[in-house]
Amino acid sequence: MIVIGGSSSKSLAEHLASHMGIDYIQAEVKRFPDGECYVRVHREEINDDVVLVQNSYPDQALVELFLLQEAIDGMAAKVLTTVVPYYGYARQDKRFEGGEANSARTMAKHIQLFSDRVITVDIHTPNILRWFDEVEACNVDAAQSIGSFFRGRNIDTVLAPDEGAADRARDVASIMGVKWDYLVKTRVNGKHVKMSPKDLKVEGKKVLIVDDIISTGGTISAANEELREGGASEVVAACTHGLFAEGALERLMKECDDVVSTNTLEGKVSKISVAPQIAEAIEG
Numbered sequence: 001m002i003v004i005g006g007s008s009s010k011s012l013a014e015h016l017a018s019h020m021g022i023d024y025i026q027a028e029v030k031r032f033p034d035g036e037c038y039v040r041v042h043r044e045e046i047n048d049d050v051v052l053v054q055n056s057y058p059d060q061a062l063v064e065l066f067l068l069q070e071a072i073d074g075m076a077a078k079v080l081t082t083v084v085p086y087y088g089y090a091r092q093d094k095r096f097e098g099g100e101a102n103s104a105r106t107m108a109k110h111i112q113l114f115s116d117r118v119i120t121v122d123i124h125t126p127n128i129l130r131w132f133d134e135v136e137a138c139n140v141d142a143a144q145s146i147g148s149f150f151r152g153r154n155i156d157t158v159l160a161p162d163e164g165a166a167d168r169a170r171d172v173a174s175i176m177g178v179k180w181d182y183l184v185k186t187r188v189n190g191k192h193v194k195m196s197p198k199d200l201k202v203e204g205k206k207v208l209i210v211d212d213i214i215s216t217g218g219t220i221s222a223a224n225e226e227l228r229e230g231g232a233s234e235v236v237a238a239c240t241h242g243l244f245a246e247g248a249l250e251r252l253m254k255e256c257d258d259v260v261s262t263n264t265l266e267g268k269v270s271k272i273s274v275a276p277q278i279a280e281a282i283e284g
């Protein structure tokens with residue numbers, strides 16, 4: 001088995017290969033003068049199983065993913081496992097209005113075309129996996145990686161920013177051996193809503209807020225503000241997928257004591273590797 005890394009996932013793919021003790025090939029990716037994508041895998045032939053690691057976000061990465069899958073298919077690889085660390089277009093997972101595209105389904109139908117197996121990480125909702133109807137598909141949970149990273153770092157409490165994210169906070173906290181809770185919204189008056197931990201007090205505590213995605217940073221920012229008001233001594237934010245749109249990382253770095261993400265999207269704060277969990281899913 002060999003690992004091939006696309007341009008969106010170089011360090012994760014490299015870490016995955018070294019963790020599994022197998023060969024790693026960095027795909028060549030260039031742009032033609034008109035902007036079209038060119039890919040090449042520098043091997044004569046591949047008489048082996050292949051793990052391709054590449055995101056489906058942003059659009060350029062998605063085209064690269066499709067081209068790499070086709071290139072690998074053309075080299076007669078035995079079994080192609082496509083790892084999509086950040087599955088883009090997942091949030092539009094139904095037609096909210098008539099005439100819209102279900103983008104999550106669209107991606108699944110196309111990603112499975114040249115694949116035998118697909119692995120995602122903390123996908124927006126596991127329901128999306130049902131649209132991979134011609135290949136095996138599974139989702140990897142990043143909680144183990146996040147919990148292991150923060151274990152022993154003196155965090156008192158893990159908090160989810162809302163009830164929907166409570167299971168993730170619980171799983172991360174159980175790996176760290178600390179308490180967990182989630183924020184609930186209560187209406188103070190017609191205009192104001194207050195968020196506070198459902199059961200735990202945060203006064204004097206070092207709190208870790210865990211979410212699946214940080215995009216604009218609005219959710220974490222609001223949570224941080226409420227926790228500071230509640231007397232938290234330190235607030236650290238962690239997420240699986242650090243999209244950090246519109247300068248969110250710079251803003252959150254000023255507001256929180258630290259911000260960390262996994263390496264599903266590679267960037268300045270992607271310090272947590274999900275490679276061990278992906279390796280586990282591959283090895284079964």
Ligand code: R5P
Pocket residue numbers: 161165211212213214215216217218219220
């Ligand atoms: C919501 O369903 C997600 O779990 C995140 O809380 C959300 O995507 C974060 O977005 P933002 O950073 O823009 O508040």
